[in-house]
Amino acid sequence: MNKLSLPGLLLLVIKRDLLLAMRRRADVLTTLVFFVMVVSLFPLGIGPEQEILRKIAPGVVWVAALLASMLSLGRMFSADYLDGTLEQMLLVPQSLSMLVLGKIAAHWMLSGLPLVLIAPALGLQFDMSAQALWVLIAALLLGTPVLSMIGAIGAALTLGLRGGGVLVSLLVLPLCIPVLIFGAGAVEAVSSGMSVISHLSLLGAILMLSLVFTPWVTAQALRISME
Amino acid sequence: MAINWFKYSAPSTFYGLAGRLVPWFAWPAALLFCIGLYVGFFVAPSDVVQGEAYRIIFIHVPASILSMFIYLIMAGYAALGLIFNTRLSAMMATALAPTGALFALISLWTGALWGKPMWGAWWVWDARLTSELILLFLYLGFIALQASIDDPRRADRAGALLAIVGSVNVPIIYFSVKWWNTLHQGSTIKFTGTSMHIAMQQAMFTMLLACWLYVIAVSLVRVRSIILERERNNQWVTELAEVKR
Amino acid sequence: MSWAEFFAMKGYGFYIWGSYGVTLLVLLIEVALVRHKRKITLQQLRQMHAAGDEE
Numbered sequence: 001m002n003k004l005s006l007p008g009l010l011l012l013v014i015k016r017d018l019l020l021a022m023r024r025r026a027d028v029l030t031t032l033v034f035f036v037m038v039v040s041l042f043p044l045g046i047g048p049e050q051e052i053l054r055k056i057a058p059g060v061v062w063v064a065a066l067l068a069s070m071l072s073l074g075r076m077f078s079a080d081y082l083d084g085t086l087e088q089m090l091l092v093p094q095s096l097s098m099l100v101l102g103k104i105a106a107h108w109m110l111s112g113l114p115l116v117l118i119a120p121a122l123g124l125q126f127d128m129s130a131q132a133l134w135v136l137i138a139a140l141l142l143g144t145p146v147l148s149m150i151g152a153i154g155a156a157l158t159l160g161l162r163g164g165g166v167l168v169s170l171l172v173l174p175l176c177i178p179v180l181i182f183g184a185g186a187v188e189a190v191s192s193g194m195s196v197i198s199h200l201s202l203l204g205a206i207l208m209l210s211l212v213f214t215p216w217v218t219a220q221a222l223r224i225s226m227e
Numbered sequence: 228m229a230i231n232w233f234k235y236s237a238p239s240t241f242y243g244l245a246g247r248l249v250p251w252f253a254w255p256a257a258l259l260f261c262i263g264l265y266v267g268f269f270v271a272p273s274d275v276v277q278g279e280a281y282r283i284i285f286i287h288v289p290a291s292i293l294s295m296f297i298y299l300i301m302a303g304y305a306a307l308g309l310i311f312n313t314r315l316s317a318m319m320a321t322a323l324a325p326t327g328a329l330f331a332l333i334s335l336w337t338g339a340l341w342g343k344p345m346w347g348a349w350w351v352w353d354a355r356l357t358s359e360l361i362l363l364f365l366y367l368g369f370i371a372l373q374a375s376i377d378d379p380r381r382a383d384r385a386g387a388l389l390a391i392v393g394s395v396n397v398p399i400i401y402f403s404v405k406w407w408n409t410l411h412q413g414s415t416i417k418f419t420g421t422s423m424h425i426a427m428q429q430a431m432f433t434m435l436l437a438c439w440l441y442v443i444a445v446s447l448v449r450v451r452s453i454i455l456e457r458e459r460n461n462q463w464v465t466e467l468a469e470v471k472r
Numbered sequence: 473m474s475w476a477e478f479f480a481m482k483g484y485g486f487y488i489w490g491s492y493g494v495t496l497l498v499l500l501i502e503v504a505l506v507r508h509k510r511k512i513t514l515q516q517l518r519q520m521h522a523a524g525d526e527e
Binding site for chain 2: 478481482483484487488490491492494495498499502503506507509510513514516517518520521524
């Protein structure tokens with residue numbers, strides 16, 4: 001165990017979390033169904049005019065993705081917290097940030113990646129062009145990991161609190177606004193014939209920044225919540 | 228000259244100091260409010276473009292500036308509390324948050340009342356108004372997080388971490404909202420260039436100073452209550468004149 | 473300039489006094505709340521103190 005390298009540790013945590021999730025597949029599906037449902041509700045509320053739907057599609061998909069990723073945040077640490085695994089994790093000699101990064105990666109694979117994969121189908125509901133769909137996928141691929149990372153901070157801070165589910169959305173949603181703006185903006189830009197490079201590179205920059213800082217911040221938050 | 232700054236970071240010492248300081252901030256604040264309003268309404272001329280409606284600026288701009296400034300101060304105290312483990316800094320952060328949220332609210336309210344006659348709409352998704360709204364959300368998140376944690380030490384530290392993350396995010400949020408706004412051809416209130424009359428400037432700065440003193444006075448009173456609550460089992464609290472009475 | 477004219481603010485009276493009125497109200501409420509909290513805290517402390525003395 002002591003000889004475990006950092007990438008090895010990362011893989012181990014991801015594998016473990018994925019395995020645990022596979023035993024409770026319903027959880028993953030619930031998030032996905034929620035996402036599909038929210039997106040499908042908008043045409044019912046707004047009306048079937050394709051002109052309008054095409055215009056609101058990027059925003060709708062992004063807001064729904066934001067809400068869907070909030071749903072599963074509560075689960076990121078709570079199971080480990082309740083059965084005492086988290087306390088053990090704080091004690092291991094390896095870097096806690098790396099462990100946290102592993103958990104974030106697993107969370108993204110379970111709640112972010114499915115959204116990315118299903119999003120094109122939803123885009124078709126809104127009559128989006130093929131080019132716009134590709135940009136939507138790229139933007140979601142860059143943006144949804146950031147949602148998981150920022151969400152991890154909120155999940156760690158609200159660990160074990162009453163009303164944690166609503167509270168975590170209250171903390172995390174305002175911080176996710178830049179991702180929403182650049183993500184939806186990229187798709188809108190391609191629809192109006194502008195370059196998407198600036199939007200996507202800004203999303204990429206946010207992703208890199210979060211990748212560097214959020215695991216460490218989340219680790220600190222966990223220590224604060226667990227002492 | 229060596230001053231022991233940490234002397235006043237002990238809640239027991241600071242409690243007395245804060246009590247003595249409050250009147251020195253509260254009364255000048257009241258006086259400056261009166262002066263600022265007098266200059267703003269009776270000395271400053273009406274604006275060429277906006278007529279009388281611009282007079283909302285004397286409360287709107289100070290409230291907006293302070294709501295952002297208070298968040299930074301709050302995050303600063305929070306960071307101090309985390310780094311040096313001083314309980315008092317965390318208490319100051321907690322005491323500042325409600326007032327900061329209040330100023331964000333005032334800024335939004337006065338912004339809407341200014342927007343109606345100028346833009347013809349109560350709310351416009353202008354970059355600054357939108358950022359102010361998000362700032363209000365950040366304050367509410369901070370307050371809600373601290374309110375839902377029972378253990379004061381965890382509440383302090385969790386709130387501090389959130390405030391720091393929020394303050395790092397504020398510039399990113401502001402930039403992204405501004406970018407979003409320019410792409411969507413939003414409108415902005417533009418004051419008529421640099422031609423602000425000298426009396427207008429004086430009124431605005433007086434009001435800014437008044438609001439700042441008000442914030443200090445109110446948060447000092449609030450932090451005194453927090454200190455008493457937290458330290459209620461300590462010897463020095465039970466020996467206070469106002470408690471013994 | 474009469475007072476009526478002053479309060480009318482050339483038609484912008486509602487917006488201007490709406491801004492300043494609500495701001496004043498909100499600040500007064502905050503001051504009242506902060507003072508009330510201090511009163512309550514001191515009361516609780518005195519009760520605790522009294523209860524401690526009786527024991």
